[in-house]
Structure formats: C-alpha cells, structure tokens
Amino acid sequence: MILDLFRVDGKVALVTGATRGIGLGIARALGEAGAHVVMSSRVPKPEVVDDLRASGLKVDYLQADMEDEAAPAKLVAEATAITGRLDILVNNAGVAQHGETHSFTAAHYRRLMDINVDSVFRACQAALGPMRRQQHGVILNIGSISGYISNVPQPQAAYNASKAAVHMLTKSIASDYAAEGIRANAIAPGYIETDMTAGGLSHPEWGPVWRSMTPLPMVGTPQDIGTAALYLCSDASRYVTGEVLVIDGGYTVR
Numbered sequence: 274m275i276l277d278l279f280r281v282d283g284k285v286a287l288v289t290g291a292t293r294g295i296g297l298g299i300a301r302a303l304g305e306a307g308a309h310v311v312m313s314s315r316v317p318k319p320e321v322v323d324d325l326r327a328s329g330l331k332v333d334y335l336q337a338d339m340e341d342e343a344a345p346a347k348l349v350a351e352a353t354a355i356t357g358r359l360d361i362l363v364n365n366a367g368v369a370q371h372g373e374t375h376s377f378t379a380a381h382y383r384r385l386m387d388i389n390v391d392s393v394f395r396a397c398q399a400a401l402g403p404m405r406r407q408q409h410g411v412i413l414n415i416g417s418i419s420g421y422i423s424n425v426p427q428p429q430a431a432y433n434a435s436k437a438a439v440h441m442l443t444k445s446i447a448s449d450y451a452a453e454g455i456r457a458n459a460i461a462p463g464y465i466e467t468d469m470t471a472g473g474l475s476h477p478e479w480g481p482v483w484r485s486m487t488p489l490p491m492v493g494t495p496q497d498i499g500t501a502a503l504y505l506c507s508d509a510s511r512y513v514t515g516e517v518l519v520i521d522g523g524y525t526v527r
Contacts, residue, residue: 278509282307285356290366292318294467298495299502304330311352345395362400364393365415389435409454416459447515456514463521465493488523
C-alpha cells in the first residue's frame with residue numbers, strides 16, 4: 274500500500290530543537306507515523322514530552338546545548354545507547370540573528386555559526402558512525418529560504434550565509450554516502466508561525482512585507498514542515514537524496 278511507505282514503524286529518530294516550533298512539529302509527525310523519537314533541546318520542557326507520551330507516542334528526551342562543541346557527538350552517543358540504533362537524524366536546532374553586516378559583532382557571528390552550521394556538521398559526522406555500520410540511514414537538515422534569497426526588509430547576511438552552508442553540507446553528504454545506503458536532504462522553510470518568527474510577524478514593518486511577498490495568503494505552521502519531514506524521512510522518498518525542499522507559500526517564486 275502506498276500509505277505504508279510513509280510509516281516509520283520501528284525506526285529511531287533523533288530530533289534536535291524538538292520541544293517547540295518546527296522541531297516539535299517534526300517530532301510529532303515522526304512519532305505519529307510509528308518512530309521512536311529521541312527529542313533534544315537546550316531547555317528541557319517536560320510538559321511537552323509528557324503530552325506526546327500521553328498521546329501514545331514513544332518518546333525519550335535528552336538535554337543538549339548545541340553551542341557546546343562536544344554536545345552533538347555526546348547526544349548521538351546517548352541516543353544510540355538508549356535505543357540501540359539510529360535510523361533518522363533531524364538537525365533542527367538553530368538560532369536567528371538579524372543585524373547590519375558592518376556592525377555585526379564577532380560574538381554574534383561566532384554563536385550563529387557555532388549553532389547553525391558547526392553543530393549540524395558535528396551531528397551529521399557523529400550520526401554517520403551508526404548509520405554506516407547499519408548501511409542505511411536518513412539525515413534531514415533544516416535550512417531556510419534565507420539560504421537562497423536575501424530577505425527584506427530585515428538585514429541578516431550572517432544568518433543567510435549559515436543556512437546556505439547547511440544546504441551545501443546536505444548535498445555533499447548525500448553525494449558522499451549514497452553508496453552506503455544513507456540519504457541526506459534538507460527543508461528550506463519560509464515564514465512559519467513559531468516563537469522564533471513571532472516578533473517579526475508582529476513587527477509593524479517586517480510582518481506586512483513578509484506576508485505581501487508570500488503568494489499564498491497564510492503563514493505556514495510547524496505541521497506543514499512536519500508532514501514534509503515525514504516524507505523525506507520515510508521510504509516514500511527512498512529515491513530522493515541531496516534535495517532541498519522549499520516550503521514557503523510561494524515566497525521564492527517572486
């Protein structure tokens with residue numbers, strides 16, 4: 274049955290930044306499709322984990338601050354110790370930082386790259402160990418339309434560069450490890466209704482511009498990203514690797 278291809282029963286999925294927003298939408302979608310989901314975030318939110326468990330989902334939680342250089346490898350090791358395997362890695366943890374390039378501080382730049390790029394590289398690197406031993410696995414990185422376009426009216430060159438790096442990292446891993454049964458794809462969300470975008474969407478200058486530049490008359494939701502993530506993490510997309518799926522309401526077509 275076609276719908277069975279979207280099931281991930283018996284699979285183990287590690288999702289970073291999983292207790293809110295896009296990460297939570299992805300964790301919920303994978304869990305509802307049968308995966309054992311190991312959720313991670315910098316700030317524990319036991320009420321979120323409890324809610325998913327109360328819904329009948331198989332969920333574990335591990336705290337990790339991805340700004341810590343050692344955190345990605347430690348997180349993958351702890352997740353595999355709990356579950357005995359790792360089938361799916363979703364790198365969702367990230368930060369947004371706006372600012373003019375000429376005055377962007379070194380501290381802000383370093384933190385942005387540490388979390389948005391370096392931690393993604395390190396998590397992929399760590400996950401490739403168990404995935405190569407299994408001779409299969411799926412890596413899904415969360416990029417952004419900002420990896421393709423220069424957003425307006427807010428200045429954010431450093432953030433845009435970080436997401437473009439995630440896209441190319443994804444494509445390179447897909448090419449390098451396809452022969453070992455490992456697929457790597459990314460999602461490039463547009464403006465999704467989350468805590469991270471709440472300030473911008475309510476901003477008197479930014480919000481109207483974001484909406485007017487999006488052809489579909491709506492703001493995306495974490496579920497919109499979660500359902501796409503399920504496709505890319507399941508056998509429904511078994512012939513898809515090295516792709517960056519844009520989900521933006523049509524923003525980038527204009």
